[in-house]
Amino acid sequence: MSEEYVLQLQHIRKEYPGVVALKDVSLELKKGEILALIGENGAGKSTLIKTCSGAVIPTSGKIVVNGSEHTSMTPQLAAENGIAIIYQEFNNVAELSAAENLFLGRPIKKGFIIDKAAMEKEAAKAFERLHIKINPKSLMKNLTVGYQQMVEIAKAIQQDAKILIMDEPSAPLTSAEVESMFEVVERLREEGISIIYISHRLEEIYRLSDRIVVLRDGEYVKTLATKESHVEELIHLMVGRELTETYPPRKDCINKDEIVLELQDVCGNGDEDINLQVHKGEILGLGGLVGAGRTELAHLVFGAARKKSGKMILDGKEINPKSPRDAIDLGIALVPEDRKRHGAMLGVSIKNNINMAVYERNSTLSVIDAKKEKKIANKYKDELAIKTPTLEQLVKNLSGGNQQKVILARWLAANSELVIFDEPTRGIDVGAKYEIYKLMNHLIEEEGKTILLISSEMEELMGMSDRIVVLAEGRVTGELDKSEFEQDKIMAFASAAGKEG
Numbered sequence: 001m002s003e004e005y006v007l008q009l010q011h012i013r014k015e016y017p018g019v020v021a022l023k024d025v026s027l028e029l030k031k032g033e034i035l036a037l038i039g040e041n042g043a044g045k046s047t048l049i050k051t052c053s054g055a056v057i058p059t060s061g062k063i064v065v066n067g068s069e070h071t072s073m074t075p076q077l078a079a080e081n082g083i084a085i086i087y088q089e090f091n092n093v094a095e096l097s098a099a100e101n102l103f104l105g106r107p108i109k110k111g112f113i114i115d116k117a118a119m120e121k122e123a124a125k126a127f128e129r130l131h132i133k134i135n136p137k138s139l140m141k142n143l144t145v146g147y148q149q150m151v152e153i154a155k156a157i158q159q160d161a162k163i164l165i166m167d168e169p170s171a172p173l174t175s176a177e178v179e180s181m182f183e184v185v186e187r188l189r190e191e192g193i194s195i196i197y198i199s200h201r202l203e204e205i206y207r208l209s210d211r212i213v214v215l216r217d218g219e220y221v222k223t224l225a226t227k228e229s230h231v232e233e234l235i236h237l238m239v240g241r242e243l244t245e246t247y248p249p250r251k252d253c254i255n256k257d258e259i260v261l262e263l264q265d266v267c268g269n270g271d272e273d274i275n276l277q278v279h280k281g282e283i284l285g286l287g288g289l290v291g292a293g294r295t296e297l298a299h300l301v302f303g304a305a306r307k308k309s310g311k312m313i314l315d316g317k318e319i320n321p322k323s324p325r326d327a328i329d330l331g332i333a334l335v336p337e338d339r340k341r342h343g344a345m346l347g348v349s350i351k352n353n354i355n356m357a358v359y360e361r362n363s364t365l366s367v368i369d370a371k372k373e374k375k376i377a378n379k380y381k382d383e384l385a386i387k388t389p390t391l392e393q394l395v396k397n398l399s400g401g402n403q404q405k406v407i408l409a410r411w412l413a414a415n416s417e418l419v420i421f422d423e424p425t426r427g428i429d430v431g432a433k434y435e436i437y438k439l440m441n442h443l444i445e446e447e448g449k450t451i452l453l454i455s456s457e458m459e460e461l462m463g464m465s466d467r468i469v470v471l472a473e474g475r476v477t478g479e480l481d482k483s484e485f486e487q488d489k490i491m492a493f494a495s496a497a498g499k500e501g
Contacts, residue, residue: 004031005064006194007052007083007163012061014047016397018389021047022058025220027213029163032192034185036205036226039215040238040431042387042399045198048215049165053078053085065163084156085165088172090148092140098147099123099136102155126154130184146177153184157193164188165196170204171426174290182208200428202231216240239431247463248434250441253281253448254466259313260418260450261301266310269296271474274310278418281444283451285465287458288494293474294454295337298420301452302334303327314418333416335407337423337454346396346403350388351377353395354409380409384439401432408439412447419443420452425460437464458487470494 007029014022022044029035037045050056054073063070065081092101099120108118123136132150140148156164170178185208197208214221214237221237258280266274271293278284286294299305303321312319314330321327345353354377377391384405395406411419425433443449455461461468462485470478470493478493
């Protein structure tokens with residue numbers, strides 16, 4: 001491999017009011033290599049890559065592209081220099097075709113008229129180059145998430161990108177889609193395209209990368225050759241401490257005589273004849289493949305969807321929440337999978353987010369008690385160790401792990417008895433995961449709560465659950481006690497649609 005550097009970030013610093021996001025960070029990307037960028041949530045990864053696209057202007061430092069120096073980039077300058085970023089949230093238009101999205105903002109024209117046929121022809125060539133089968137005429141909204149991502153990659157390559165930056169590209173994908181994405185990434189490397197690959201999944205890092213750059217708390221830590229590194233070393237470099245156990249131990253707090261939630265023949269929102277019980281002090285895991293009906297069930301319990309039939313019983317009383325507000329008043333909380341869209345209010349302060357569910361009870365004649373508001377926010381900021389210089393900080397400026405803590409703080413403040421966690425560690429690094437697991441244990445041991453856990457990570461499901469109920473195609477297909485946990489058994493139930501468990 002050539003030692004030619006196509007991109008150099010030299011001594012990058014970025015300051016925000018009250019926060020230094022990056023402190024003297026440098027990295028170098030070689031021609032035709034995959035450079036992994038890793039670190040805990042809040043390490044500065046996203047801020048760093050945004051300096052390459054012009055979305056963030058560094059306070060100081062240099063960006064050198066193919067020997068040309070810049071103090072900052074703009075989106076146009078980045079594009080001219082062959083830099084493209086594939087973000088977790090795709091920049092596409094759902095109602096337009098794959099071809100139209102490929103040429104978004106720069107359509108092929110015949111005179112003054114947009115030439116759809118020419119765009120479809122060029123799109124077909126771009127998809128063929130990546131060895132992917134996408135009909136250029138297909139609307140984006142009808143494509144899978146995996147194919148939507150491929151359109152984004154094809155767009156970058158079609159615009160002659162030579163430096164591709166991928167931010168957690170596998171996070172929204174199924175395992176089959178991830179494998180297809182890997183093949184495309186490796187093909188691009190063979191073509192001489194340089195890639196910065198950001199992921200919290202270390203197995204992907206070892207599968208794809210040539211070198212690894214580690215960031216911690218906004219600072220550069222180390223660059224390693226992938227083949228010469230090992231997982232324990234990476235984790236230690238990322239978190240700055242030893243993680244002796246993946247899942248923290250938890251006391252047995254289960255009261256089998258006290259049923260917090262019972263579902264009897266519940267139907268609705270795609271689920272059929274759901275029967276289950278959740279005991280006081282228990283973490284009940286919901287297992288199953290994507291589309292099994294687990295999130296749909298959570299929405300029924302949380303009042304975000306209406307049941308058609310059956311009974312939901314909370315603390316011995318039948319309930320029928322018609323809205324999330326009803327569920328919150330009943331003592332049910334939902335920490336959603338998509339914290340950006342459905343969880344935290346990103347453009348609002350930490351203080352406001354934490355108090356969101358209790359404003360009504362802590363207000364007199366619609367006037368908020370400011371002292372009480374601040375006291376509550378401070379209590380949970382300290383209790384959950386939310387990293388922030390001030391409670392007035394907007395949630396969008398926090399790391400993913402800290403955003404998750406803010407959502408959790410909201411439900412603690414609301415004194416929810418049953419907390420539903422839907423994919424609580426999606427997109428969160430190994431250190432932050434451990435913190436979330438400790439918080440879940442804290443809820444059980446110290447707060448006397450009960451948890452319903454939805455997770456697609458098999459190890460997490462088995463590591464944190466006391467019992468697992470498995471769903472397939474909207475039906476319960478099996479139930480396992482902790483002593484019976486085996487991946488093969490869970491997968492067998494998850495694939496057993498239409499069979500009784």
